[in-house]
Amino acid sequence: MTEQVADDLPACSIERSLQVLGERWTLLVLREVFAGRHRFAEIRATLDIAPNLLSARLKTLVAAGVLEARPYQEPGSRQRHSYHLTPAGWDLRLVLGALQQWGDVHRPRTVGPSSSRRSKSGQSVHVAFVNDDGVEVPTRDVEFVLNKP
Amino acid sequence: MTEQVADDLPACSIERSLQVLGERWTLLVLREVFAGRHRFAEIRATLDIAPNLLSARLKTLVAAGVLEARPYQEPGSRQRHSYHLTPAGWDLRLVLGALQQWGDVHRPRTVGPSSSRRSKSGQSVHVAFVNDDGVEVPTRDVEFVLNKP
Numbered sequence: 001m002t003e004q005v006a007d008d009l010p011a012c013s014i015e016r017s018l019q020v021l022g023e024r025w026t027l028l029v030l031r032e033v034f035a036g037r038h039r040f041a042e043i044r045a046t047l048d049i050a051p052n053l054l055s056a057r058l059k060t061l062v063a064a065g066v067l068e069a070r071p072y073q074e075p076g077s078r079q080r081h082s083y084h085l086t087p088a089g090w091d092l093r094l095v096l097g098a099l100q101q102w103g104d105v106h107r108p109r110t111v112g113p114s115s116s117r118r119s120k121s122g123q124s125v126h127v128a129f130v131n132d133d134g135v136e137v138p139t140r141d142v143e144f145v146l147n148k149p
Numbered sequence: 150m151t152e153q154v155a156d157d158l159p160a161c162s163i164e165r166s167l168q169v170l171g172e173r174w175t176l177l178v179l180r181e182v183f184a185g186r187h188r189f190a191e192i193r194a195t196l197d198i199a200p201n202l203l204s205a206r207l208k209t210l211v212a213a214g215v216l217e218a219r220p221y222q223e224p225g226s227r228q229r230h231s232y233h234l235t236p237a238g239w240d241l242r243l244v245l246g247a248l249q250q251w252g253d254v255h256r257p258r259t260v261g262p263s264s265s266r267r268s269k270s271g272q273s274v275h276v277a278f279v280n281d282d283g284v285e286v287p288t289r290d291v292e293f294v295l296n297k298p
Contacts (some may be wrong), residue, residue: 012249013248015260018177019275102162102166102243102256104274123286127279128243134277143267
């Protein structure tokens with residue numbers, strides 16, 4: 001949602017994010033769209049999610065401006081929608097990347113990670129804190145500071 | 150959880166992470182512990198969460214090795230536990246930081262963010278993808294690549 005959110009919403013931005021994302025299925029639906037699955041039937045087949053639940057999650061994500069619904073029509077079928085990441089949706093790559101990395105380290109499997117993060121030039125990348133010059137800062141040196149109201 | 154997780158678990162590390170974290174309250178409970186609130190009553194007072202729900206969330210986080218329960222006893226009271234981040238818990242700072250940053254940008258409030266990310270030396274920091282040399286890589290240049298099984 002790029003428009004301003006009303007100020008009766010929670011002051012904490014983690015909480016505002018979780019109002020849209022704080023549910024296991026929601027982030028798994030987004031994982032599917034990132035993986036190139038855009039249609040209801042494709043997403044449903046991979047996730048094995050109940051249709052009414054998937055409908056509800058897609059509706060929330062569209063309403064929040066994370067996904068965009070585009071109409072399409074196959075010959076002989078009714079019009080349907082496919083779901084595509086908006087710029088706000090693309091920015092969630094960092095959230096998914098951070099979750100993926102945490103799972104790789106703290107919930108590992110013997111066979112190793114199923115997926116890796118790479119730059120387009122093939123470099124291995126990871127999620128980290130960086131300063132304004134784009135240089136990594138160790139996570140243990142980072143603090144969350146409350147702003148003066 | 151630093152010990153190996155059984156291999157009948159989901160191949161996707163995002164999904165394995167969400168098995169522990171994929172619920173709005175869970176991440177908000179962790180936010181409270183990061184903010185220095187360690188006791189049941191303190192966390193409950195800030196979050197306004199039902200006691201049975203908070204109990205269940207704390208139990209999940211302790212079982213997953215994200216929080217450690219330490220006994221304490223106030224004079225005249227029964228023994229209670231306070232909850233502290235394990236190393237796996239501290240590593241979730243990146244996940245919370247990524248959620249915070251996304252909320253600041255895509256769910257903004259007119260009064261601005263309630264909290265900022267800073268290094269101990271006072272530098273402003275943000276969550277980003279970096280390469281193995283610790284240099285930021287633009288998010289749009291990052292791809293998730295499936296590893297060969």
